[in-house]
Amino acid sequence: MKVLVIGATGETGKRVVNTLTDRQIAVRALVRNYDSAKAMLPPGTEIMVGDLLEPETIKAAIAGCTVVINAAGARPSVDLTGPFKVDYLGTRNLVDVAKAHGIEHLVLVSSLCVSNLFHPLNLFGLILVWKQWGENYLRQSGVPYTIVRPGGLKNEDNDNAIVMAGADTLFDGSIPRQKVAEVCVESLFSPSAKNKIVEIVSKPDIPVQSFEELFAMISWLKNC
Numbered sequence: 001m002k003v004l005v006i007g008a009t010g011e012t013g014k015r016v017v018n019t020l021t022d023r024q025i026a027v028r029a030l031v032r033n034y035d036s037a038k039a040m041l042p043p044g045t046e047i048m049v050g051d052l053l054e055p056e057t058i059k060a061a062i063a064g065c066t067v068v069i070n071a072a073g074a075r076p077s078v079d080l081t082g083p084f085k086v087d088y089l090g091t092r093n094l095v096d097v098a099k100a101h102g103i104e105h106l107v108l109v110s111s112l113c114v115s116n117l118f119h120p121l122n123l124f125g126l127i128l129v130w131k132q133w134g135e136n137y138l139r140q141s142g143v144p145y146t147i148v149r150p151g152g153l154k155n156e157d158n159d160n161a162i163v164m165a166g167a168d169t170l171f172d173g174s175i176p177r178q179k180v181a182e183v184c185v186e187s188l189f190s191p192s193a194k195n196k197i198v199e200i201v202s203k204p205d206i207p208v209q210s211f212e213e214l215f216a217m218i219s220w221l222k223n224c
């Protein structure tokens with residue numbers, strides 16, 4: 001297995017790379033700035049420069065990889081076209097290239113509440129709307145996928161258990177980015193994670209379950 005990680009220098013993406021590296025899985029990172037990636041990512045990470053809006057650079061990066069984790073995402077900003085470009089056009093470009101290259105599994109980090117049109121995040125260029133459009137394009141593509149919808153992202157890890165549910169089930173809550181990274185990586189090894197949307201938060205004082213148990217609980221029908 002060789003994993004292409006998109007958005008590898010973001011707060012979630014770099015944790016994905018570290019988690020893969022800790023498991024001695026070969027990683028290639030597609031980044032926009034080589035120097036910052038070199039300084040940030042663990043030794044041994046293969047780094048290629050490119051952009052989701054430039055399909056030719058995706059093609060070069062995906063060659064030789066078997067699976068992809070896309071942790072890229074537009075951030076709220078004054079550029080209201082950012083979500084359309086990154087979360088929809090960029091995802092669409094990636095999915096098209098992944099399909100052409102026979103990628104075995106594409107993991108997409110999305111967000112809780114993408115179906116809530118009136119969510120405050122949509123004030124920033126309809127960010128959740130374009131994430132959902134990106135999700136839908138992936139789901140209809142025929143590329144095997146797992147869509148991970150985390151709650152509010154926290155930089156500090158904790159010992160809370162992961163709560164996992166099907167699409168449009170969880171509407172609030174938070175989760176450490178490290179746990180999001182672990183869910184993304186574990187989905188690559190769990191047959192029960194294929195072709196599912198999983199919503200995740202973390203909570204204290206509940207039993208910890210294995211990743212296979214968590215993925216298996218999500219009904220396939222809920223994701224259709």
